[in-house]
Amino acid sequence: DAGVIQSPRHEVTEMGQEVTLRCKPISGHNSLFWYRQTMMRGLELLIYFNNNVPIDDSGMPEDRFSAKMPNASFSTLKIQPSEPRDSAVYFCASSLGEGGETQYFGPGTRLLVL
């Protein structure tokens, strides 16, 4: 079974540009998570979806960030406009259920905003 798939794996963009990160969760999983990893702040939960519905977006830094999950097999995280401080590794994770279930992580997207 394929794991969580993320694209692109690397993204370099200039400040002010729109960035879209993509995620395909593990088939059958009904929970999806977006995380950001930086040296300064470690791993932070940005947003959590359950059954395609955003349940907790309290970790989304600001209005420049938005996430969607139009169906059970696809999610996007968009940054518009991007800023240098958004440079980080963004992980998508999925799980079956939400009560302490194991989260399975994708390989991440390494974003550099110049």
Place this chain on the structure above:
Amino acid sequence: AQSVTQLGSHVSVSEGALVLLRCNYSSSVPPYLFWYVQYPNQGLQLLLKYTSAATLVKGINGFEAEFKKSETSFHLTKPSAHMSDAAEYFCAVSPSGYKLSFGAGTTVTVRA
């Protein structure tokens, strides 16, 4: 709020030596506890998970962790380090539901 403290941001061990990574958590109720490993340029991979079935949890790659409620600890050990164990290790806690709080991570280097 839940918090996780990993003692030591960096641990260096000799090949064949014991690996001990320390994790303490704050929780008013018995939580779910996890150890994840992250190899360079990869995502996080589950090593093991505590769900109250047994205090000693065995994971992949020869790792195990012991839950000690009285000490609010969940330390990770491996009797004999291998070069392939070089990675970053994260302890995480989930009191209930979906939210995982991660520790800051411990980087393990293995000396030949």
